[in-house]
Amino acid sequence: MKKLLNTLFITNENGYLSLDGETVKITIDYQKVGQFPLHTLENIVCFSHPGASPALMGACAARGIGLSFYNPFGKFLCRINGENHGNVLLRKKQYRTSDDTTSSCLIARNMIIGKIFNSRWSIDRTLRDHPLRVNEEACKKAVQYLSNSLTKIKEEENLDSLRGTEGECASVYFRVFNELILNQKDDFIFRGRNKRPPMDIINTMLSFGYTLLANDCANALEGVGLDSYIGFMHRDRPGRKSLALDLMEELRPVMVDRFILSLINNRQIQPKHFCTMENGAVSFTEEGRKRFLAAWQEKKRTQITHPYLKEKISWGLVPHVQSLLLARFLRGDLDGYPPFLWK
Secondary structure (H helix, E strand, C coil): CCCCCEEEECCCCEEEEEEEEEEEEEEEEEEEEEEHHHCCCCCCCCCCCCEEEHHHHHHHHHCEEEEEEEECCEEEEECCCCCCHHHHHHHHHHHHHHHHHHHHHCCCCCHHHHHHHHHHHHHHHHHHHHHHHHCCCHHHHHHEEEHHHHHCCCCCCHHHHHHHHHHHHHHHHHHHHHHHHHCCCCCCCCCCCCCCCCCCHHHHHHHHHHHHHHHHHHHHHHHHCCCCCCCCCCCCCCCCCCHHHHHHHHCHHHHHHHHHHHHHHHHCCCHHEEECCCCCCCCHHHHHHHHHHHHHHHHHHEEECCCCCEEEEEEEHHHHHHHHHHHHHCCCCCCCCCCCCCC
């Protein structure tokens, strides 16, 4: 249970919400664990099995309080809105902003700043902790290149140019990604990004992790009332959740890449957890996929301090908080979208 940005998050899977006068009451196993005045809330996000009482749903609808339901694993189920809720206005602003490439670029560049900042941090972290186990010169050159690119991107106003710079930075980052693998180096070798299908173990894990993160971002965006299919950097394409792909950019290095490196370096995942298909593609074994998913859920429960809000939250709530910040920017409550800059 956590209140952030006038949003109440119910993260205990056994939590039940009910109406008590002008308040929302949270109980677990029939014991009250919290109570909040409704007038202080804009949204309630519930990840529990029991859900909420019809009386509370009606009260939230009448007061324009968004009430979103997810399963405990973060899959978006539904959202209840009153007839006066501002989701229509929010989405209309999202669509107008997406149609304006200059306005889109202002948001997209902040997301890419987050991605490059976090990529640089990931390399810096390994350099600091294990300077004798990596190619120090190559890593320092990559860090310097990413640092210089951050200065360039802050002035960027063209989407095509922004995409070009982002692509160059991604290439530099992945060029030294193999240096960040400290254990099991003979079995886990990264020679470059490939996908559809992934042809080695590292790319199999990266593709699977990015898919999980994209789904989490799409669920979070839908929960705050944004259209996950209408993006700013990733343009409209049938069936593609472009805004989810935008949002996940800044989170890839810290939520997926570092997670995979930890699995390898701590020997939580091993070569026996993968198999090679007839066409050369590499995939998880059933046991490997279970291990990966169990560790992913565990990571999402890990507590951190959000760098912008300065509040303790779990990793699993990061996409939800960033979605709320994006919605607030589009509504005009913030001067700019604050990317997730991890330190």
